[in-house]
Amino acid sequence: MAPPTGAPRPTTARRPRRHDPGRRDRLIDAALTVIAERGVSGTTHREIARVADVPLGSMTYHFASLEEVLAEAFTRHAESTARVFDERLGAARDRAEAAEAVIGLISDHLLGSQHDLVLSVELYVAAARNPALRAVTQAWMARSRQALERHFDAVTARELDALIEGLVLHSALSTDPMTPGQIRHAVERFLR
């Protein structure tokens, strides 16, 4: 069936142009979603565009390369995670409350969706080969340690930071993740 009228493109109806300020931000968020769901290796221009419901060309307009997208996405992830860390530890009035904050952070992190956790591990791997991402990781770690040092001495802060890392990662990879009670036990044992 030929199109009845002189319409030159029977199938390619051009999508109406959308006024979409903040599209770049949405694309970064979409990238984080894709990274969490498919991993960095499954993160492509086309998949991000699909999730954000924008045409492919929009990616190359807003970002010079896919690397730039990843760097911005991971920076945003690290920033928001660090902010939560800062806030919870900043609210603690003494060492005991700081310990509670740590326990709460780990527990919430694990109880929450796998989303954030997967993002962190993906970042670790990506950082192993991308200097820009390594800088992101470094800044994030420094900030975590600094937050801990508001309540603990430097040595304790570093060790505790490592313990947190291990508890989160270890639990997340396990089929039976630790319970909040077990998390509490481990942290209190270390800080006792």
Add this chain to the structure above:
Amino acid sequence: MAPPTGAPRPTTARRPRRHDPGRRDRLIDAALTVIAERGVSGTTHREIARVADVPLGSMTYHFASLEEVLAEAFTRHAESTARVFDERLGAARDRAEAAEAVIGLISDHLLGSQHDLVLSVELYVAAARNPALRAVTQAWMARSRQALERHFDAVTARELDALIEGLVLHSALSTDPMTPGQIRHAVERFLR
């Protein structure tokens, strides 16, 4: 320019066939090398073949798919790592020696090349989306914990396992990794 004589292939001198038993094993080792150097995402049939110095076709002959290569490679990595873990802890005669074994394992792990460490993190990420690899990770973790339980109660073993994970990962990602002395301090503090 047409080839002057009837020689049908002027440039493609066929490589002499090599008698190469154990090539499959070599390919798995080559895969581990490539994973460590380029990451899972940079691991391709062609790159593995190049490292092992075999033609591309050899990959598809020995393995049904790239996934199969990765699964076999990570299984081998987990197996060899777990064996070292078992041996060191098996040789310990009491709790104090077990603690020394743990400290030694972590320190050696960090002082050694980045090779094994990168492989582990790559496995974690890959396992997050591949059930077969998750099973490999699970078996590995179960074996580590079992080795620790020869000297520590179950709760301590699990917590200590997490601490080891955190110390290794955290140190490896940092630009200034922990020294053996710092590792010792952290472990002894936890076990004191």
Add this chain to the structure above:
DNA sequence: ACATAATATGTACTCTTGTACATATGGCAC
């Protein structure tokens, strides 16, 4: 010695990807 199966080798094919680019359109400064 010979047949046969196992292994080695080279290459073609198709699909996906990153990226470039031509074109369209509407918000905003004036």
Add this chain to the structure above:
DNA sequence: GTGCCATATGTACAAGAGTACATATTATGT
């Protein structure tokens, strides 16, 4: 209102990937 430029949209292209497969050669059992 009008023109311009930022932004949106669609598409093309080259490179690289996994995989299939035709062909060649040797080990091995009989």
